[in-house]
Amino acid sequence: MMISKVRMLLAAIAVSMAVPAAAQTTLRVVAHSDLKILDPIWTTAFIVRNHGYMIYDTLFALDDKLQIKPQMVDRWTVSDDKLTWTFTLRDGLEFHDGQPVTAEDVIPSLKRWAVRDSLGQILWTKVADLKALDPKTFQLVLKEPTGIVLQALSKPSGNPFIMPKRVAETPASEQIKEFVGSGPFIFKRDEWKPGDKTVYVKNPKYQPRAEPAGGLAGGKVAKVDRVEWIAMPDQQTAVNALAAGEIDIIEAPQHDLYPILKKDRNISMITTNKWGNQYIFRFNQLHKPFDNPKVRQAMLYALNQKDFLDAVIGDPEYYKVCKAMFMCGGPYETTAGFADKYESDFDKAKALLKEGGYDGTPVVLMHSTDLYVLTNMAPVAKSLMEKAGMKVDMQSMDWQTLVSRRAKREPPAQGGWNLLITSTSGADALDPLTYSFIGATCDKAWFGWPCDAEITKLRDAFTNETDEGKRKEIVEKIQLRAAENPTHAFLGQYNNAMAVRKNISGSVVSPVPVFWNIEKK
Numbered sequence: 001m002m003i004s005k006v007r008m009l010l011a012a013i014a015v016s017m018a019v020p021a022a023a024q025t026t027l028r029v030v031a032h033s034d035l036k037i038l039d040p041i042w043t044t045a046f047i048v049r050n051h052g053y054m055i056y057d058t059l060f061a062l063d064d065k066l067q068i069k070p071q072m073v074d075r076w077t078v079s080d081d082k083l084t085w086t087f088t089l090r091d092g093l094e095f096h097d098g099q100p101v102t103a104e105d106v107i108p109s110l111k112r113w114a115v116r117d118s119l120g121q122i123l124w125t126k127v128a129d130l131k132a133l134d135p136k137t138f139q140l141v142l143k144e145p146t147g148i149v150l151q152a153l154s155k156p157s158g159n160p161f162i163m164p165k166r167v168a169e170t171p172a173s174e175q176i177k178e179f180v181g182s183g184p185f186i187f188k189r190d191e192w193k194p195g196d197k198t199v200y201v202k203n204p205k206y207q208p209r210a211e212p213a214g215g216l217a218g219g220k221v222a223k224v225d226r227v228e229w230i231a232m233p234d235q236q237t238a239v240n241a242l243a244a245g246e247i248d249i250i251e252a253p254q255h256d257l258y259p260i261l262k263k264d265r266n267i268s269m270i271t272t273n274k275w276g277n278q279y280i281f282r283f284n285q286l287h288k289p290f291d292n293p294k295v296r297q298a299m300l301y302a303l304n305q306k307d308f309l310d311a312v313i314g315d316p317e318y319y320k321v322c323k324a325m326f327m328c329g330g331p332y333e334t335t336a337g338f339a340d341k342y343e344s345d346f347d348k349a350k351a352l353l354k355e356g357g358y359d360g361t362p363v364v365l366m367h368s369t370d371l372y373v374l375t376n377m378a379p380v381a382k383s384l385m386e387k388a389g390m391k392v393d394m395q396s397m398d399w400q401t402l403v404s405r406r407a408k409r410e411p412p413a414q415g416g417w418n419l420l421i422t423s424t425s426g427a428d429a430l431d432p433l434t435y436s437f438i439g440a441t442c443d444k445a446w447f448g449w450p451c452d453a454e455i456t457k458l459r460d461a462f463t464n465e466t467d468e469g470k471r472k473e474i475v476e477k478i479q480l481r482a483a484e485n486p487t488h489a490f491l492g493q494y495n496n497a498m499a500v501r502k503n504i505s506g507s508v509v510s511p512v513p514v515f516w517n518i519e520k521k
Helices: 002-018 046-055 103-116 118-124 235-243 255-263 293-302 305-312 346-355 377-387 399-405 453-464 468-484
Strands: 026-030 060-062 068-070 073-078 084-089 127-134 137-142 185-187 197-202 226-230 267-270 277-283 363-368 392-397 419-425 488-494 498-501
Touching (some): 103 127, 235 255, 235 498, 255 267, 293 346, 293 468, 305 377, 363 377, 363 399, 377 392, 392 399, 453 468
Parallel strands (some): 026 226, 363 392, 363 419
Antiparallel strands (some): 073 084, 127 137, 185 197, 197 226
């Protein structure tokens, strides 16, 4: 009898020891794409940007009203002549390896970012010096006054994430090999399995700002212990998993599945990116035939936005035909240069192709097959281009393969490309500075490498102008020039909703999907 009681006591002790002190909360998310590249400065792919916001922090950020707010910075001053900017970091900043964040880390992080980011490149033409004054203070000295310093340091996509000095000193032409940030989550590289899942755990030492979370600013409070991005490319499988409670969030569910999701009483549809997105049709200007502006103009006449938007989004509640390059509803909305474009005027397109000397050689159109917001775009483009008299070699690949291939400058016959279709956040498309697709700085421009001295001069003028009326006049001139010498075609606006189980709360209104502030009950 005594032996039996002892055994029961030992069993009870064993059970009590096996129960964790507090239940771990895991947020399981099906992201819009699989994460295969980890360096947020290396690529503009949104999934890599989103990864950056998980593990790194930024000096400044935009709130939910697109107002610039300090993030890692505590305070800053500007000299009377507007040339010297002095920044002081806030207390409590620490990298995931336990080392404090210092001004010596900020300097190379900014310099590396400025090599690759379009707005960083513009800012750096005006920088005379950047130096650390003490462990918490750094100074930016300008050659001439400019109003874009804080705008550049707070842009939603392409924000300069702060890395340890040893990592940030990696040449911008090489990818980093160590992924240590100071943000609210820690990347678990040992659990990262491309094609399966990406894992982040709560950073227990992160000290959030006191302000409430809003947009990409404020207090980034990690309220779950672990976040898993689950690779689940089949949308119906993801919807079934969400309905069964196997996952918690689908970041960007397919629009034609919205009716099914809305009928499930355990699921909410939440739009956190109220600024929407814009589709982009990008020319590679290094090679024929799109080195000729007449051929690029032909595409502006051959395409029409509604066919694309109907093929992918379907429901007009979630899309808008818009001939304003800098977003309908934005502060610089104008149709200058584009009022007669995007109407599928095939006769006009054919005449321009002839004028541009198009000889019938097939053009390589890269077709992303695993992102539903892009999957149907290339087939529509192919059909419209062929009606205009162009031969199209549509080559299908997954998104990450496309992201890698778009960096190739070789001719299409040697693994390069002529055309690609992507999208950008509306918050990144509101003016000529944050809108990387209008950059025409040749080899420093976004993939496709447009080269136009006039557009570059006009962007410079916009940078230096402070009068809003004159800025709007410059925007009109930029659009008129872009219609004459196109850098890309823009194919309309659309909105997404996240599908979220109702036991999940706290989603932050932001142009970027973020996972701080979210609670799971």
